[in-house]
Amino acid sequence: MRIVSGNYGGRPLKTLEGKTTRPTSDKVRGAMFNMIGPYFDGGRVLDLYAGSGGLSIEAVSRGMESAVLVERDRRAQAIIRDNIRMTKEDSKFQLLAMEAKQALAHLSGSFDLVFLDPPYSAEDIVADITELCQRQLLSQEVMVVCETDKAVSLPEEIAELGIWKEKIYGISKVTVYVR
Structure with a gap:
């Protein structure tokens, strides 16, 4: 795996062997960023289930100022x-x-871009978005990008957010929520 584009474009990314994480492939990551960006003029990223950190590192490579990886x-x-x-x-x-x-x-503070790719998909995504809204951690122009198995069906609206875009890439589905 590698960083697809931006300041770190082409640099290799390490990933964890085994099944504890599911790294987003270069192809899906590239398509995902073309869907939401593809480049940014500042902002703060939250990756709540970071895995290898590839999504948030890609976002900073493409112009986000900083990232918090959990x-x-x-x-x-x-x-x-x-x-x-x-x-x-x-x-x-x-x-x-x-x-x-x-x-x-x-x-604390607010995030402009949030990545949610939890191991148990739909249930965690609904709870996480609800809590992010309740704690006022999302900027007015936030994009919450959820990656799930293509069979997972997320609600049209969660808290203050609604689905803006949804696309299937192979076995993965990317759902983007905005205000």
Whole structure:
């Protein structure tokens, strides 16, 4: 895997071996960013189930100012740290080594782009978006990008957000919520 485009474009990304994480393929990541961007003029990213960190690193590569990555798995945290070092801009990234639910209680400020790719899909996505809205962690122009199995059906509206775009890429479905 590699960073698809932007300042870090072409640089390799490490991923975790095994089934504890499901890294988003270069092809799906590229298509996802073409769907939502493809480039940004600043902003703050939250990746609540970071895995290898590829999505948030790609977002910063494409113009986001900073990213908060949340990951509970220790082996994945080590991979994320390596991938952040690869950017040579460590100060743009903050890794929270904890469960997503725990992280939501610690976060402050607002996020312009949120990635949700939880291991248990729909139930976590609804709860996470609801809590992000209740805690006022989303900017007015926020995009919440959810990656699920293509068979998962997410609600048309969650809290203050509604589906803006939805596309299927192979076995994955990408659903984007906005205000």
